[in-house]
Amino acid sequence: MCGRYASTRSPQELAPLFQVPDVPAKETLAPNWNVAPTDDVWAVLERAPRAEEDTDSVQRELRPLCWGLVPSWAKDVKVGARMINARVETVHEKPAYRRAFTRRRCLLPADGFYEWEQIKNPATGKARKQPYFIHPEDEQVMALAGLYEYWRDPAVKQDDDPAAWLMTCTILTSEATDAAGRVHPRMPLALTPDHYDAWLDPAHQDPDELRALLGQPAEGHLQARAVSTAVNNVRNNGPHLLEERAE
16 A cells, blocks of 8 residues: 655656656646645656547656546546555456556656554553655655546536546555565555656557566665654645654
């Protein structure tokens, strides 16, 4: 599971890392040390204008998406808060994800992600949840594997009204290993730069080949450090959330 992460790099930093030709001029997001479900997050994707979605006229973009995938057939956007993760083992089969897995994949840049471990006090027998920040040893950006989807708001009459369409995303997860596995049984999946092009290409649609592109964040070279329980509250934000604390 990935329920919180940190994404603090600016579009000016992210664009060259992901070979995005144009830096967003108007749509900007502040650095976020406590990204939570339903927040807007930076995503890298390739798409054509909706009227030309079946053509080859795709362009790589860096744009904000709402974290929590809302299927096109959903009656209410609130379902997105429960669809922040998609299991890689079944993503190609689930109705909510399978079409997006085939055609609408993205990368979600992250500095690292948070997980919680149940720790029992031997004196009292009471358990508490200790948060950890899990990040690459070399502090490089993580390219979390994601899917995105369009949702049409029926309350907006005109299709060409920007308010008519909501773009949302989800993060793919797998069984956890290494530092992440010590804390939590699930972890987000990531891609290495040599796989970015194949993952983002909407013409690449073979499920087995796509799943073969996915790997452990930072190729397993992760560190996990205990951090303050302040991260538990989504209203708390700032670099102090990443400071190491005693377990």
